[in-house]
Amino acid sequence: MTRDCTFLVVGGGIAGVSCAETLAICCPTESVLLLTESSIVKSVTNLVPVARYLHKFDVREKNVTELRAGIAHIVDQLEHIASKEHWARTKSGLVVKYRYLCLCTGGAPKLFGPGQEERIIGIRDTDSVLELQRRLASAKDVVILGNGGIASELAHELQSVNVHWVIRDDHISATFVDVGAAEFFQLANKETGLLDTTTASTAIKRMRYDEMLPRAQEQQQIKRGAALGPDWHRSYDLSGAGSSVRSLPKIYSKTHIEKLEELPDALRITLKHDDDDSIEQLSCDFMVSATGVQPRHDYTSDVPLQLAEDGGLLVDEMMLTNLSDVYAAGDVCTAAWSAASKHWFQMRLWTQARQMGAMAGRSMAAALENETIYQDFCFELFGHVTQLFGFPVVLLGRYNGQGLGRDYELLVRCTRNKEYIKFVLQNGRLRGAILIGDTDLAETCENLILNGTDLEPYGDDILNPDIDIEDYFD
Ligand SMILES: Cc1cc2nc3c(=O)[nH]c(=O)nc-3n(C[C@H](O)[C@H](O)[C@H](O)COP(=O)(O)OP(=O)(O)OC[C@H]3O[C@@H](n4cnc5c(N)ncnc54)[C@H](O)[C@@H]3O)c2cc1C
Ligand SMILES: *[C@@H]1O[C@H](CO)[C@@H](O)[C@H](O)[C@H]1NC(C)=O
Ligand SMILES: *[C@@H]1O[C@H](CO)[C@@H](O)[C@H](O)[C@H]1NC(C)=O
Ligand SMILES: *[C@@H]1O[C@H](CO)[C@@H](O)[C@H](O)[C@H]1NC(C)=O
Numbered sequence: 312m313t314r315d316c317t318f319l320v321v322g323g324g325i326a327g328v329s330c331a332e333t334l335a336i337c338c339p340t341e342s343v344l345l346l347t348e349s350s351i352v353k354s355v356t357n358l359v360p361v362a363r364y365l366h367k368f369d370v371r372e373k374n375v376t377e378l379r380a381g382i383a384h385i386v387d388q389l390e391h392i393a394s395k396e397h398w399a400r401t402k403s404g405l406v407v408k409y410r411y412l413c414l415c416t417g418g419a420p421k422l423f424g425p426g427q428e429e430r431i432i433g434i435r436d437t438d439s440v441l442e443l444q445r446r447l448a449s450a451k452d453v454v455i456l457g458n459g460g461i462a463s464e465l466a467h468e469l470q471s472v473n474v475h476w477v478i479r480d481d482h483i484s485a486t487f488v489d490v491g492a493a494e495f496f497q498l499a500n501k502e503t504g505l506l507d508t509t510t511a512s513t514a515i516k517r518m519r520y521d522e523m524l525p526r527a528q529e530q531q532q533i534k535r536g537a538a539l540g541p542d543w544h545r546s547y548d549l550s551g552a553g554s555s556v557r558s559l560p561k562i563y564s565k566t567h568i569e570k571l572e573e574l575p576d577a578l579r580i581t582l583k584h585d586d587d588d589s590i591e592q593l594s595c596d597f598m599v600s601a602t603g604v605q606p607r608h609d610y611t612s613d614v615p616l617q618l619a620e621d622g623g624l625l626v627d628e629m630m631l632t633n634l635s636d637v638y639a640a641g642d643v644c645t646a647a648w649s650a651a652s653k654h655w656f657q658m659r660l661w662t663q664a665r666q667m668g669a670m671a672g673r674s675m676a677a678a679l680e681n682e683t684i685y686q687d688f689c690f691e692l693f694g695h696v697t698q699l700f701g702f703p704v705v706l707l708g709r710y711n712g713q714g715l716g717r718d719y720e721l722l723v724r725c726t727r728n729k730e731y732i733k734f735v736l737q738n739g740r741l742r743g744a745i746l747i748g749d750t751d752l753a754e755t756c757e758n759l760i761l762n763g764t765d766l767e768p769y770g771d772d773i774l775n776p777d778i779d780i781e782d783y784f785d
């Protein structure tokens with residue numbers, strides 16, 4: 312069995328579908344074939360611009376038969392690539408001859424342990440976090456493993472159970488939002504009546520990096536599970552009342568799992584503390600493994616593909632791998648240009664899966680036409696729009712000081728139940744921002760970051776709610 316096509320795209324996630332759609336638009340007369348494991352694919356809907364280079368959108372699942380006209384599909388698995396001869400073989404033995412190939416096979420959640428344990432759950436996206444919360448309604452003790460955004464979010468979200476949060480690092484480091492923002496969400500979501508929500512007061516604070524570091528003593532407390540945050544937001548009054556009623560997760564920092572035992576009615580976990588090799592045992596109803604994803608490329612090729620340190624397929628600005636006419640996009644790939652980029656870095660997110668998929672599509676179309684194109688402008692600036700706890704969230708640039716070392720300042724403005732704005736400043740210039748709530752600041756921040764505007768002369772006024780900062784710069 313053989314089949315011919317100009318473009319073969321593998322993977323029905325956001326990256327693969329965006330790539331195939333771009334190709335179908337750019338090259339309507341060429342054949343585009345999507346090879347997908349499952350007949351359910353992901354697609355982008357309700358695309359709305361938020362600023363010049365930022366879009367918000369929803370991810371919907373749909374049947375592969377509902378994709379735009381011009382995209383043919385095969386439901387099967389890729390098994391082998393013969394890059395020199397330009398064909399690929401599927402599990403069921405179909406050989407597909409292609410001119411250009413794009414690998415969008417995504418990632419698989421890194422599950423702890425050998426797999427298949429009943430009581431270990433891996434989660435795939437934020438929606439499943441909410442589903443999980445429902446499932447855990449009857450659970451008493453839950454262990455969360457991992458220190459990323461997902462784990463942090465879960466640790467904050469699971470309120471009516473005892474949460475045991477196991478992390479390797481010495482402090483909690485939310486990769487997705489910072490701790491101050493997490494605190495903001497928690498206060499906003501706790502409508503206990505203790506909070507006077509009618510008088511939303513606004514606080515602004517500026518901090519040096521040093522002030523954000525946990526003190527040694529505070530770290531001790533965290534280890535014993537007394538406090539949630541390592542940190543700076545404590546010196547920062549989010550405005551007070553009622554926060555002591557929260558049940559805080561118990562944090563086991565600098566620990567790793569030594570042993571897992573599945574008992575009839577519980578999971579028993581043996582933890583080892585890295586500092587003193589001491590052992591601790593925990594019992595829980597479930598463990599949630601939220602330790603990130605692993606690029607997934609479980610197929611062979613005639614010539615090996617070049618991999619990055621994180622196991623992703625290494626791609627250049629045009630999303631080309633080191634095999635000729637073989638491209639890659641989304642979670643499966645690692646951007647080789649990332650290190651040299653001032654305002655952009657790779658993060659395995661829907662936003663980037665869509666941008667990379669579209670970029671790969673345009674790049675493949677250009678290769679076919681012998682045209683030269685440039686990398687899309689979206690790769691100049693990291694941007695991500697999402698919704699957390701009902702609030703719109705915009706992340707821009709180095710929003711958590713990523714890669715800035717110790718040389719930066721934060722300027723935070725917070726109004727309870729309304730907004731949380733954080734500017735990351737370096738040498739008086741905006742390098743990143745977190746915007747939560749309807750702040751209308753996204754486009755201004757894009758400009759300030761990209762233009763490198765010197766904000767020193769404005770001092771703290773750039774976040775003064777009585778001054779419209781857009782007026783400064785328009
Ligand atoms: C727990 C978790 C929570 C997340 N939350 C968010 C969030 O809130 N917001 C956000 O923006 N991002 C989030 N992400 C990240 C986001 O889900 C990914 O970045 C994005 O889905 C990647 O898209 P992709 O198309 O590259 O890969 P995937 O969506 O993984 O798609 C890969 C596709 O390839 C198929 N495939 C794999 N191997 C083969 C093969 N050999 N043959 C055929 N088909 C194959 C798979 O079946 C799949 O359909 C989260 C990720 C995780 C793990
Ligand atoms: C997708 O649609 C096709 C044709 O309508 C149908 O045969 C198939 O069962 C559908 N797949 C799913 C998972 O619903
Ligand atoms: C791609 O990189 C791999 C790993 O470094 C190498 O073995 C292979 O020869 C390279 N292929 C080409 C075509 O350069
Ligand atoms: C692109 O270049 C190749 C090799 O030089 C040539 O065979 C092909 O016809 C060109 N295609 C177009 C669309 O110009």
Ligand SMILES: *[C@@H]1O[C@H](CO)[C@@H](O)[C@H](O)[C@H]1NC(C)=O
Binds near residue numbers: 758759784
């Ligand atoms: C930044 O540059 C953009 C586009 O070049 C321009 O429209 C905008 O006014 C500039 N903004 C600032 C704050 O300099």
